[in-house]
Amino acid sequence: MSACETSELERAAVATWPATTVVRQDGWLLRHCDRLRRRRSNSALPLGSSADPDAAIEVVERFYAERSSPPAVQVSPWEEHSELDSLLAERGYRADAPTVIMRTDREALLHSCPPQDFEVLLDPSPGSRWLDAVAAVGGRPEPGLDRAPAPVAFATAVHAENPVGVGMFAVSDDWCGLYGMHTAPEWRRRGVAASLIRAGVGWASAERVFLQVETANAVARSRYESLGFTRAHTYHYRIQ
Template identity: 55%
Template sequence: MATDQVDPHEVERAAAATWPASTVRSEAGWLLRHCGVLDRKRSNSALPPAAVDDPAAAAERVERFYAGRGARPVVQVSPLEAHRELDEFLAGRGYAAVARTDAMVAGTADVLARAVAREFAVRLDAGPHDGWFAAGAAAGRPVEPGLAAVRAPARFAIAFAGRVPVGVGLFALAGRWCGVYCMATAAGWRRRGAAGTLLRAGARWAAEAGATRMFLQVEEDNPGAALLYERAGFARSHGYHYRVR
């Protein structure tokens, strides 16, 4: 799938729709998000509209929202390529840049076309359970119980080698998009196909539900994960980072 056919703003709105936040308020095109059950920047940050004409007024709006909740203001500057002026303004206002990340996208059919590692089986559940949380912890990536607040149709996936859980993932739907989250593989099972098998199981479920595209996020300091996703059919859509005051 050619990335020039993808609107980064559409990807970010799909990401906002598939990731939980206790409060989501729309003001002048901004999505202002706050969450009492997840300590994640995506759940606790402001997402700008396609165009920001007045960065100063926008910053004041964001700061009022978070001050009213006793939280520090955070802006997800995404897509970064479209918001250079806003980014520079926030830097000058004392906001530090953290968590530089690439958003990657793929056609669901492209992910399904990849080969599956036959030594792994995948179980998909409609909600999280103790086994899924335990599998995440065993893979070195403990996942928060607050993920039970995911509002979108979702599947919580575990990859097994025999009866041993070796990896986890989370797939959530918003329109034609399927978001991929919480991917992790146990140390002794990496680079053997477990992650790719999880992705294809999620893609199969997404395709059956009518989703034609998938997206995920990978931080820039994790090139190994980016290469894995490229091999699974994903390509970079855009970049972003968070500005934290």
């Protein structure tokens, strides 16, 4: 990927995930959320390099201290912020949740996801139907996702009127982000994820698609690679 496309993808990832407080300050995007405890809603994202990295990190520490939260930095893309990563490590920040961002094109993805025998229901908000489906397939319901900015769709794959998989699809510019993909254990490797993706990406009409998967989840990464996703860049968090 070019540096320009990497920057576009980063902006889309920020725009498609909710946080109650988002502040641009001194080269950071500072995010905090009192409803969603996910790291990406409660971490600082570097927007560029700093002439005084130590002073920049102190900006992060003050921001989260004011909110009684541990300072956390999403070092993304890691390939562009390795010096920041080293400095955070020297200051005692532990590394957490190494993640790969993967991307593909819409048409190639739809070709890789042929129609399956699952009905997919799309809701514009995470109402009780979707939250109940998340719990039914073994996921973790998060009501705070009602803050996800539109356009967004909450998808439920159904077989014989029973939920078998869920996902969330959010659009920013020409990117569609896939989040919260989860399939009931007894329905894995039976086309549920492909059905969800086909419905969600078809709804979105964005030409480019991305997702984020933790590096340790080799099974999921392999599955997404089989659908045509390739590595865009990596990141991890540094938490004090």
